[in-house]
Amino acid sequence: MTNLHSSLKDTFGFDQFRPGQEQTIRQLLSAESSLAIFPTGSGKSLCYQLAALHLPHLTLVVSPLLALMKDQLVFLAKKGISAASIDSTLTAEQSKAVMSDVRSGKIKILMVSVERFKNERFRHFIQSIPVSMLVVDEAHCISEWGHNFRPDYLKLPAYREALNIPLVLLLTATATRAVKKDMAQKFGITESHIVQTGFYRSNLDLSVVSVSTSDKNAQLLETIHQQSSGIESSGLQSSQRPGSGIVYVTLQHSAEQVAEFLRHNQINAMAYHAGFVSEKRQQIQSDFMAGKVQVIVATIAFGMGIDKADIRFVIHYDLPKSIENYSQEVGRAGRDGAPSNCITLANLDGLNTVENFVYGDTPELAGIEYVLNNIKAECQSSPPQSSQSQNSQQNVQWELQLLSLSNASNIRQLPMKTLLVQLELLGVLQPLYAYFADFKYKFVKSKEEIMAMFTGERQAFVAAIFAHTSFKKVWGEPDFEALFRSYACERSRVVVALEYLQEKHCVLVETKRITEVFSVNTDALSEPDLAEKLHQYFVDKEQKEIKRIAALVRFFELDKCLSHHLSLYFDDTQSPPLCGHCSVCKGQVATLEYSQQHRWPDDGLLTTAIRALAQHLNEKAGLLMSDISEDLYCRFLAGISVPLFTKYKVRQLQGFGSCEHVRYADIRQKVQDLLV
Structure with missing residues (x-):
């Protein structure tokens, strides 16, 4: 058997493997497809990187994020491993050079997005290249039971078959029992070749703090000062360097507002979200990685693949989208093994915003x-x-x-x-x-x-x-x-x-x-009930996501150890029943409440807004009032954008988003009453 420890030391500079890595690599080099489920920051990528060096042909890596690809390529270049990506940032000349290097065997690892397989030029190219292994990073995207399901990932098993790739490695940090089973089955991976290390990380303190929206900025500032000062409640020794932190928010404009608030209070903070141009995002990320920015205030667009060891705190200013998202985001703290704090500033005010992302994706x-x-x-x-x-x-x-x-x-x-x-x-x-x-x-x-x-x-x-x-x-x-x-x-x-x-x-x-x-x-x-069957699929999916959000709220309100129950959620039964360092173990059980009860706009104003929408769509799109569905009115009042609204500039109408603080189910009942 190949001397993996020599490769580990000579190429990567590590003296020993982390849990699960050696088993996964040896399985792959024995021609056994594998699924590796390691916590965020536990070295999943090394499994394919080291294995690729000992495989005869190309290793093809499917990755969901361009930023993640670029980070991996920088790391591989530092280790002297020839790797490249084919992506939208390359010029025609650069793409041509990469393909030439792949064809000649110079490149051992090629990274692409799953969408690249739709490109006929790429498919014709890759079909002519012998490929030893297909790696699917963030592989939970394959499963409809997962939190970040991406439809194009369902086609990967067929792509693997068409390209006749003998070996597959699936990598993820978050997989419930159902997701784990689904992923393995899609690629014919046996249970004995699923490598799952413990989910629990003893250096992470999970805390949930109930706070009203009006007090949230003050609480955020106090929390960051605690992290930076090293006082006892932060979980850090006073002699430790403060390190960096991430503050997660739901909306892009919130990222900018909160970052501005922190800068105004002498915190070195920058906003980060998908609305910024690529060059700006890359510069902000680079500054954060280099320690030039202490705090990033970000939407979920930030963090995947970020390999920064000294992130001492992750603060959720708004509710995350799911328990899976929460676990990935807090997992970016404390990768160096030192104590780190993960704090959620929790109330129910943002619940409708998270839910509305779900409702907006249900087709009529x-x-x-x-x-x-x-x-x-x-x-x-x-x-x-x-x-x-x-x-x-x-x-x-x-x-x-x-x-x-x-x-x-x-x-x-x-x-x-x-x-x-x-x-x-x-x-x-x-x-x-x-x-x-x-x-x-x-x-x-x-x-x-x-x-x-x-x-x-x-x-x-x-x-x-x-x-x-x-x-x-x-x-x-x-x-x-x-x-x-x-x-x-x-x-x-x-x-x-x-x-x-x-x-x-x-x-x-x-x-x-x-x-x-x-x-x-x-x-x-021509099946007569096809449309109804498809619509029911989306309604069921919608309700599943809404239940996932409800599970998140229940998790934050637990009166039992948060760390243990987070591990149980991801099918890890080995964690201690009492971690001793989460907020519940410290006797601080959270109750999530609304900061205030938002009043409905006057029924007359809502009726006027609904009529204005109907008139606007009649003038611009030729739609009759009978053509406009109940859901379209609901989305208008909730401020949920759909292609029709963008096309006809509906967001400019008075009344758009006038009920954005109200939960969608309540808006639906109100619209039904008004349309009677």
Whole structure:
């Protein structure tokens, strides 16, 4: 067996493995696919990094966040391991260089997002590369039972099969028993190859502090001063360096307001959220990692993959989205093993905001019906075609551009992806391939030089591509349909040929507007209750998420050890029943309350707002009042944005968000009363 301890020391500079690492790596090197569930900061990434050095071919890593990829690449570069990513930040020239290095075997680890598999250029490329191992980071995204379910992850088992990848490693920090079982089953991982280390971390003090919204800023300031001063209640020895901290909030504008408040009170703090441009986010993160910023006030956009050892405190200014989110976020504290504090400033004021994220992602029945009718209409208007298909059968096909359909159906893009996956699982759709609606190239070398590179049929094929390209000045667009008729070739061969010419510095290729092509089972599409069945799926999913939020509130109000019950939630029964250092063990049981009872706006004002919305949508979109659903009125009053509101600038109307402090179920009852 490979001397793993030598590799660990020589390459990574570590004297010994952390719990679970060696077992996972030895399983992989014995050709056994594995699932590793380690707490945040426990060295999951080392499992694939070290294993990749001893595998013969490429290790392909699927990661959900660009920032996480970049951090990993910086770490690997420092260790002398050749790794790269193919992502949206690369220029065409940079992507080409990465692909060339992968093809030559120079690169051992390639990192991509799951969405990269939709890219026909990438798929044709990766199919030509021998891959030893597929690694799925944040693998709980695969499971519909998980908290961060991402529909595209459901396709990874099929991608693995299509690419004939022999080995899989799934990595996550948070998996309940149901999620663990679901992940393993999807990739055929046996129970004996699931490696789960203890969830409990003795250096983290979990505390829940009941506080009203009006007192929250003062409490936050006092809490941060306690962390920085090293007084006894902070859990730190007075001689210790204060270290850094993260303050988590729900909304982007809250991040900026709280950061400004802290700076005003001489705390070195910066806001961080997804609304900032990429360069600004990267600079803020870099400053935090370097110790130039002490406190980051962030939405959940910040933190995944952050490997900073001296984060001494994590404060939840607002309620997290779930117990899973909470565990990941507090897990960023104390990675150096030193005592660290995780404090939640808790009340129920933000409960409706967290819930509204869930309600906003539930498509209306009318939106689902629109999608199904769109598929039917396109199937009826288009005869079966096999020339573009990668399937030999004659199939009725449907083409999708996600953004356009999302706007037209008034379904957000994430639930639209979930809807498409459900249609696949019900046998209505089968993904065939994806292509770019805009596919163009320009010459770097002359046609004559390029033609001279080939002979026989290959030369004739390249000549056919050039002959069936429409040039506008410099750039040309291949006429795929004309090519199919005259040369009887598949689109994939044209794409591969142009990619090859780009690799040889003969042409430069540009692509835009990804279009997915599906085969449609018209019988399954015609099932009379299909729309209702799909809508019920989303309603059930919505209620599951609402229950998850209720479980979070119950957790914060526990009168038994928080650390122990957090471990039990993630199927770890080995933690001590009394940690001795959480707020409950210290005798401080929290009760979450509303800071104040918000009054409803006057019924007359709500009726005026509803009528204004109806009139606006009639003028802008031609919708009759009968076309506007109860849910659309509710979302308007709750301040939940949907594509229709963005398209027709509904947020500017008076009354939008006028009930944002009220829970959605109560808004629904009010709307029903007003519409009678």
